Amino acid sequence: MQIMQESMLPPSIEQLTTFMAVARQASFAGAADVIGKDASVLTRRVHALEQHLGVKLFERTTRRLALTEAGQRYLERVSRALEELTSAQQEANTLVSVPRGWLRLSLPRTFAHRCISPWLPEFMAAHPEIQVDARHTDQYVDLVAEHFDVAIRLGETLSDSGLVARPVAEYGKYLYASPDYLQRKGMPTHPAMLDAFDGLIYTGAAQPAEWLLSEAGQQVLVQPIVRLASDDVVTLLRAACCGLGVIASADWAVQDELANGELVKILPTWSVGPRRSVYVVTPSRTLLPAKTRVFIDWASQRLAQQLETANGMS
Amino acid sequence: MQIMQESMLPPSIEQLTTFMAVARQASFAGAADVIGKDASVLTRRVHALEQHLGVKLFERTTRRLALTEAGQRYLERVSRALEELTSAQQEANTLVSVPRGWLRLSLPRTFAHRCISPWLPEFMAAHPEIQVDARHTDQYVDLVAEHFDVAIRLGETLSDSGLVARPVAEYGKYLYASPDYLQRKGMPTHPAMLDAFDGLIYTGAAQPAEWLLSEAGQQVLVQPIVRLASDDVVTLLRAACCGLGVIASADWAVQDELANGELVKILPTWSVGPRRSVYVVTPSRTLLPAKTRVFIDWASQRLAQQLETANGMS
DNA sequence: CTTTTTTACGTAGACCGTAACCATC
DNA sequence: GATGGTTACGGTCTACGTAAAAAAG
Numbered sequence: 192m193q194i195m196q197e198s199m200l201p202p203s204i205e206q207l208t209t210f211m212a213v214a215r216q217a218s219f220a221g222a223a224d225v226i227g228k229d230a231s232v233l234t235r236r237v238h239a240l241e242q243h244l245g246v247k248l249f250e251r252t253t254r255r256l257a258l259t260e261a262g263q264r265y266l267e268r269v270s271r272a273l274e275e276l277t278s279a280q281q282e283a284n285t286l287v288s289v290p291r292g293w294l295r296l297s298l299p300r301t302f303a304h305r306c307i308s309p310w311l312p313e314f315m316a317a318h319p320e321i322q323v324d325a326r327h328t329d330q331y332v333d334l335v336a337e338h339f340d341v342a343i344r345l346g347e348t349l350s351d352s353g354l355v356a357r358p359v360a361e362y363g364k365y366l367y368a369s370p371d372y373l374q375r376k377g378m379p380t381h382p383a384m385l386d387a388f389d390g391l392i393y394t395g396a397a398q399p400a401e402w403l404l405s406e407a408g409q410q411v412l413v414q415p416i417v418r419l420a421s422d423d424v425v426t427l428l429r430a431a432c433c434g435l436g437v438i439a440s441a442d443w444a445v446q447d448e449l450a451n452g453e454l455v456k457i458l459p460t461w462s463v464g465p466r467r468s469v470y471v472v473t474p475s476r477t478l479l480p481a482k483t484r485v486f487i488d489w490a491s492q493r494l495a496q497q498l499e500t501a502n503g504m505s
Numbered sequence: 506m507q508i509m510q511e512s513m514l515p516p517s518i519e520q521l522t523t524f525m526a527v528a529r530q531a532s533f534a535g536a537a538d539v540i541g542k543d544a545s546v547l548t549r550r551v552h553a554l555e556q557h558l559g560v561k562l563f564e565r566t567t568r569r570l571a572l573t574e575a576g577q578r579y580l581e582r583v584s585r586a587l588e589e590l591t592s593a594q595q596e597a598n599t600l601v602s603v604p605r606g607w608l609r610l611s612l613p614r615t616f617a618h619r620c621i622s623p624w625l626p627e628f629m630a631a632h633p634e635i636q637v638d639a640r641h642t643d644q645y646v647d648l649v650a651e652h653f654d655v656a657i658r659l660g661e662t663l664s665d666s667g668l669v670a671r672p673v674a675e676y677g678k679y680l681y682a683s684p685d686y687l688q689r690k691g692m693p694t695h696p697a698m699l700d701a702f703d704g705l706i707y708t709g710a711a712q713p714a715e716w717l718l719s720e721a722g723q724q725v726l727v728q729p730i731v732r733l734a735s736d737d738v739v740t741l742l743r744a745a746c747c748g749l750g751v752i753a754s755a756d757w758a759v760q761d762e763l764a765n766g767e768l769v770k771i772l773p774t775w776s777v778g779p780r781r782s783v784y785v786v787t788p789s790r791t792l793l794p795a796k797t798r799v800f801i802d803w804a805s806q807r808l809a810q811q812l813e814t815a816n817g818m819s
Numbered sequence: 820c821t822t823t824t825t826t827a828c829g830t831a832g833a834c835c836g837t838a839a840c841c842a843t844c
Numbered sequence: 845g846a847t848g849g850t851t852a853c854g855g856t857c858t859a860c861g862t863a864a865a866a867a868a869g
Contacts, residue, residue, distance in 0.1 A: 200518070200522070201518050201522075201587060201590045201591060201594065202518070202594075203517065203518055204514070204515050204516070204517055204518055205859095207590075208514070208515075218823080219823075219824060219825095220822085220823060220824080228860080228861090229860080229861055229862080230823080230824070230825090231824085231825075231826080231860085231861075231862085231863095232859080232860065232861080233824095234824065234825055234826090235825090235826095235859080235860095236859095238825090244594060244597050244598070245597075245598065245601050245605055245606055246597045246598070246600060246601050251823095251824075252823090252824085252867075252868065252869095253822075253823045253824055253825090253866085253867050253868045253869085254822085254823075254867090254868055254869060255868095256823095256824090260600065261597050261600040261601075264593075264596060264597065264600070265593055265594075265596070265597045268589055268590075268592070268593035268596070269590065269593055271589055272586045272587070272589040272590045272593065273515060273586070275582055275585055275586040275589065276515045276521075276582075276583065276586045277515060278582070279578075279579055279582035279583055279586065280515065280516075280558060280579075282578060282579070282582070283558045283559075283560045283575050283578070283579050284558065284559060284560070286560060286574070286575045286578075287559050287560050287575075292574055293574065333569070334564075335564045335565070335566060335569045335570075335571050336569055336571065338564075338571060338573075338574075353566040353567075353842080353843085474564040475561060475564060477561065478555060478559060478560060478561040479561070480560070480561075480573070480574070480575060519834095532848080532849095533848070533849060533850095534847080534848055534849080542835080542836090543835075543836055543837085544848075544849070544850090545835085545836075545837085545838095545849085545850070545851080546834080546835065546836080547849095548849060548850055548851090549834085549835095549850090549851095552850090565849075566842080566843075566849085567841075567842045567843050567844090567847085567848055567849050567850090568842080568843045568844065568847090568848075568849095569843095570848095570849090820869100821868100821869090822867100822868090822869090823866100823867085823868085824865105824866085824867080824868100825864105825865080825866070825867090826863105826864085826865070826866085827862100827863085827864080827865090828861105828862090828863090828864105829860105829861100829862095830859105830860085830861090830862105831858105831859095831860080831861105832857105832858095832859090832860090833856105833857090833858080833859090834855105834856090834857085834858090835854105835855090835856080835857095836853105836854100836855095836856105837852105837853090837854095838851105838852090838853090839850105839851085839852080839853100840849100840850080840851070840852095841848105841849085841850075841851095842847100842848090842849085842850100843846100843847085843848085843849100844845100844846085844847085844848105
């Protein structure tokens with residue numbers, strides 16, 4: 192832990208810009224107009240700069256003002272440095288005003304397949320300068336450490352602190368089965384009847400092989416017969432469509448299957464477990480880059496609309 | 506005469522250097538040590554910079570800190586700009602004809618005590634505008650990174666690239682012991698006899714406890730009895746003067762002891778190991794500041810003269 | 820004498836350090 | 845409870861503008 196040398200610190204920006212202005216105008220008084228400060232200020236700044244460098248930058252009388260050789264060399268390089276600096280600033284600025292650059296997304300795999308992937312190409316077409324790095328995972332990751340710009344997360348509540356979670360839509364889980372399966376077993380009219388049905392159980396989050404159904408305050412615990420358990424939602428859905436049993440699924444996950452008749456909703460007024468939300472999560476709220484803001488807007492709008500229609504289907 | 510836009514003004518140097526330090530240390534607390542200011546100062550500076558740019562540079566929680574994409578880009582370009590600035594400053598320094606300002610020296614500790622310290626006050630008196638920052642170390646340091654103007658280095662060859670090493674003097678290592686020790690053990694007349702003597706061994710550079718003596722092409726490997734080993738030369742010298750054994754030492758390190766009779770040279774025609782050189786090293790700038798040139802001149806002359814007399818003493 | 824640069828001086832605001840606060844591990 | 849980042853507050857110190865002085869043509 193070494194302490195920086197005062198003597199090696201660069202001069203102040205004010206000194207440098209003042210020096211440049213005076214050199215360009217070849218006059219303190221002229222530069223004073225440009226900068227909008229009194230000439231006395233400029234004298235002091237230039238003097239301080241010369242002191243700091245140990246070099247005389249100008250040869251000056253009251254009537255003439257000329258750069259010394261050291262001054263000319265220094266001017267050239269200082270100009271380059273400050274140009275680099277302002278250009279860096281402009282680049283930084285474009286990142287907040289123009290949507291561009293890599294957008295790193297952390298998405299729940301199945302949700303992304305059903306609810307993000309459909310409109311992602313359209314989003315990218317609308318913002319051709321955005322590059323997307325979509326990482327799919329079903330565990331929570333450290334947004335900051337892994338440099339994610341946005342994450343989509345599902346659940347009842349979010350425990351993460353330090354992050355900003357915006358709820359953009361709600362959804363519930365319901366029971367579904369294929370029409371032919373229901374024809375064989377009969378359509379249940381009360382949850383209690385489900386104990387005799389086959390359950391297709393998701394084992395991803397160490398969930399028990401039972402369903403807590405609720406309708407308007409009433410709750411019923413159902414324990415179906417388990418013939419197939421898996422940690423992969425797609426596998427379970429395929430099985431359900433093929434008539435292997437009943438599946439508890441988020442409504443947004445079965446829109447297609449409902450539409451083409453592969454699945455039918457069972458006990459449509461009874462939902463499985465509590466109501467859940469879709470959250471759009473970012474590392475912070477302020478000073479978001481344009482790419483992030485644009486994605487959040489797009490995602491919020493699309494997801495809200497999409498999940499509402501899913502909700503509306505029976 | 507158009508007045509400069511406030512919004513286009515670059516941020517302050519303090520903000521920029523602070524940003525760089527925090528980014529490099531990946532920590533506000535760490536950067537606080539480096540800069541030598543309180544961490545609260547740094548957060549304010551970084552916050553102000555972010556506000557000024559309108560961009561978040563770090564994503565930070567109390568436990569994690571990472572550059573945003575904008576921050577990475579900005580860091581790169583700011584680094585370049587500031588390097589240009591300090592480099593411009595150094596160039597300006599080379600054009601000053603009067604030796605003045607801070608002169609940062611990197612010196613081997615023992616060598617400095619014996620061969621630099623004696624004339625350093627005289628040097629400073631001759632150049633009253635020079636301020637000296639003499640750092641003592643026995644490891645090689647990065648001259649450029651730590652902003653040293655000159656380093657003195659000892660050894661057979663120098664591997665450093667990008668640096669300019671000027672050999673200014675040569676020296677050899679020889680064997681010495683106190684008169685009373687030699688009276689007790691007898692004065693050896695051939696290296697082979699030394700195996701029965703006590704060796705005072707320097708363990709600084711993982712050297713073996715043996716001496717490779719050479720005289721006019723002949724070489725003899727001697728393995729003395731080791732009763733004292735140390736990584737501190739002064740300790741060994743004191744021990745030698747007190748009659749604890751034989752020490753292998755650079756001739757310049759024992760001039761005083763030879764002069765006042767505390768030590769006597771053994772087998773004066775046999776040297777220990779290869780011949781070595783004293784180098785004056787500077788960063789590879791073609792143009793050197795006056796302060797540096799003046800020091801190099803002084804050091805070259807003094808060291809050459811000093812080591813020659815040391816060489817001449819028997 | 821006029822124009823331009825430099826110095827003197829009193830004030831206002833910025834910036835720093837201390838210390839309390841908050842969050843994370 | 846310890847570490848690290850942020851915020852609040854009071855004091856100091858710099859840097860500004862006014863204005864007068866000095867220098868040059």
